[in-house]
Amino acid sequence: MTSTLDENIALVLHKIDDLRLEPFPVSEPKDGEVLIEMQSVGICGSDVHYWKWGAIGDFIVRAPMVLGHESSGKVIKVGPNVKNLKEGDRVTIEPGVPCRRCDFCKTGRYNLCPDVVFLATPPVHGSIARYHTHAADFCFKLPDHVSYEEGAFCEPLSVGVHACRRAGVTIGSKVLITGAGPIGLVSMLAAKAMGADTVIMTDISQSRLDFAKKIGASHVILADKDAQKTAQIVIETLGCMPNISIECSGAESSIQTTFYGTISGGVVVLVGLGRPLASLPIVNAAVREIDIRGVFRYANCYPAALSLIASGRIDVKPLITHRFKINESVQAFEMAESGQAIKVMIQCGNEVQH
Numbered sequence: 001m002t003s004t005l006d007e008n009i010a011l012v013l014h015k016i017d018d019l020r021l022e023p024f025p026v027s028e029p030k031d032g033e034v035l036i037e038m039q040s041v042g043i044c045g046s047d048v049h050y051w052k053w054g055a056i057g058d059f060i061v062r063a064p065m066v067l068g069h070e071s072s073g074k075v076i077k078v079g080p081n082v083k084n085l086k087e088g089d090r091v092t093i094e095p096g097v098p099c100r101r102c103d104f105c106k107t108g109r110y111n112l113c114p115d116v117v118f119l120a121t122p123p124v125h126g127s128i129a130r131y132h133t134h135a136a137d138f139c140f141k142l143p144d145h146v147s148y149e150e151g152a153f154c155e156p157l158s159v160g161v162h163a164c165r166r167a168g169v170t171i172g173s174k175v176l177i178t179g180a181g182p183i184g185l186v187s188m189l190a191a192k193a194m195g196a197d198t199v200i201m202t203d204i205s206q207s208r209l210d211f212a213k214k215i216g217a218s219h220v221i222l223a224d225k226d227a228q229k230t231a232q233i234v235i236e237t238l239g240c241m242p243n244i245s246i247e248c249s250g251a252e253s254s255i256q257t258t259f260y261g262t263i264s265g266g267v268v269v270l271v272g273l274g275r276p277l278a279s280l281p282i283v284n285a286a287v288r289e290i291d292i293r294g295v296f297r298y299a300n301c302y303p304a305a306l307s308l309i310a311s312g313r314i315d316v317k318p319l320i321t322h323r324f325k326i327n328e329s330v331q332a333f334e335m336a337e338s339g340q341a342i343k344v345m346i347q348c349g350n351e352v353q354h
């Protein structure tokens with residue numbers, strides 16, 4: 001062990017409601033890996049969920065686990081056979097490393113790889129730490145003018161890019177996005193960057209809708225409890241039915257709204273993950289040939305997300321509402337849980353973050 005590795009600390013979830021910043025081992029970079037001095041890590045809803053509930057579906061925290069997977073940092077050591085990076089490179093870290101050998105990996109849909117190792121998904125440790133070792137081919141070099149925080153934002157933005165690609169968003173698309181949390185917001189930004197003509201968003205929180213409008217949503221609508229009524233308001237506001245709906249809340253009534261609201265022959269993509277079973281107007285969707293498509297994270301989206309940020313076509317900075325140092329990580333999680341923040345960033349290193 002070098003002195004650097006000895007100094008590592010990480011934010012470890014021991015059990016529900018028990019987060020501790022403590023010394024943590026980190027491995028020397030092996031073949032194809034790099035050792036990264038972590039800089040910015042964003043807090044995702046899933047990190048908060050593991051902290052408060054100890055599980056997401058079948059992923060159960062059974063042993064202490066480091067949280068965090070929206071991250072960027074500086075390469076400080078390069079393992080054998082790394083060709084794409086060198087010491088000193090600033091990188092954004094794609095958190096899911098697949099097997100690279102199965103049919104899903106070979107056909108490019110590596111997000112579906114059954115053996116993917118994804119940061120902060122039990123039992124895999126995450127990246128809220130001073131140091132982290134990662135596969136070099138899942139690190140992307142940041143241009144000088146892209147900040148570490150923007151680098152970390154490539155993670156949620158990749159979800160938005162993938163959702164829009166799955167939906168077939170293109171020039172002139174009229175898009176409904178239900179849910180104006182961070183994922184709904186990045187999907188809206190991605191849809192506009194990919195040429196959407198109009199993006200209309202719903203939420204049950206007026207403050208979230210006000211924020212969405214401020215950063216570029218064409219229209220915002222407070223969702224009614226009655227899904228059909230919400231769909232009707234969407235159609236009246238747009239003057240037509242959206243041809244694409246991107247569901248980003250996981251709420252049953254909201255999924256219903258996307259089914260009722262989308263034009264015949266259109267596409268609904270399901271990003272939000274709510275209860276495992278939902279009651280949906282499935283015959284309505286069937287007889288109107290609505291294509292219903294799933295979304296699981298992303299594949300091959302980091303380069304596009306990074307280029308959208310680097311070129312200025314997407315500005316993610318307004319979404320970063322709170323910042324904390326790594327030693328204030330528990331307060332950072334409390335802020336993320338409060339619902340007052342859009343994106344909370346943890347500063348793990350000492351370099352300029354934004």
Ligand code: NAD
Pocket residue numbers: 044045159178179180181182183184202203204205208223248249250251252253254270271272273274295296297298
């Ligand atoms: P979030 O909780 O911050 O945002 C959800 C938003 O939906 C909130 O603003 C909430 O007020 C709103 N909402 C709740 N009920 C609603 C309703 N009936 N109608 C309209 N809006 C409603 O979460 P987030 O981080 O933005 O993530 C959104 C969803 O996407 C979550 O379910 C998350 O698990 C899921 N997610 C899925 C993937 C994937 O790969 N499929 C990746 C990341 C996140």
Ligand code: ZN
Pocket residue numbers: 098099100101102103104105110113114115116
């Ligand atoms: Zn695979």
